Amino acid sequence: MVSLGEYCLEYQWEEKFSTGDEAIDLQHKTVFELSNAFLQAHDKDQLERTLAKLLDYVKQHFAYEEALMAQMYMVDHEEHTLSHALLVERLEILRGRLSHDSLDRMELTLFLNHWTSSHIPRLDANLVECLRLCETRRGDLLGS
Numbered sequence: 001m002v003s004l005g006e007y008c009l010e011y012q013w014e015e016k017f018s019t020g021d022e023a024i025d026l027q028h029k030t031v032f033e034l035s036n037a038f039l040q041a042h043d044k045d046q047l048e049r050t051l052a053k054l055l056d057y058v059k060q061h062f063a064y065e066e067a068l069m070a071q072m073y074m075v076d077h078e079e080h081t082l083s084h085a086l087l088v089e090r091l092e093i094l095r096g097r098l099s100h101d102s103l104d105r106m107e108l109t110l111f112l113n114h115w116t117s118s119h120i121p122r123l124d125a126n127l128v129e130c131l132r133l134c135e136t137r138r139g140d141l142l143g144s
């Protein structure tokens with residue numbers, strides 16, 4: 001997926017990141033697109049604008065998942081929410097560095113690596129599984 005190093009200009013979405021939920025996968029792909037826009041920015045102004053967009057979108061996406069979890073009273077709700085907070089913190093660190101003129105794009109790589117290798121396959125996959133089960137139960141109720 002994410003190739004490490006300063007010379008990486010584009011992060012590639014891979015099918016293995018799919019959770020099977022269309023809405024969530026689409027949002028995850030948008031995070032990749034916004035990450036690439038940041039990575040390809042040429043000046044400080046562009047870097048700041050693309051990072052602000054990425055951060056806003058990531059927060060929106062996390063809020064979306066947290067709202068779904070709240071509806072389903074999931075057991076790992078707290079752990080999942082904490083993981084979101086830590087991921088946001090990583091992007092905030094990046095923004096802090098940028099404002100001090102010391103950009104380290106590696107922080108974005110760390111964010112994406114953790115998000116795709118640990119968060120999506122475990123926590124987001126659990127969420128999607130719960131959504132699927134809830135749909136099945138709802139279907140059962142409608143059918144009975």
Ligand SMILES: [Fe+2]
Pocket residue numbers: 062065080084119123124
């Ligand atoms: Fe998540």
Ligand SMILES: [Fe+2]
Pocket residue numbers: 024028061065124
């Ligand atoms: Fe997610």
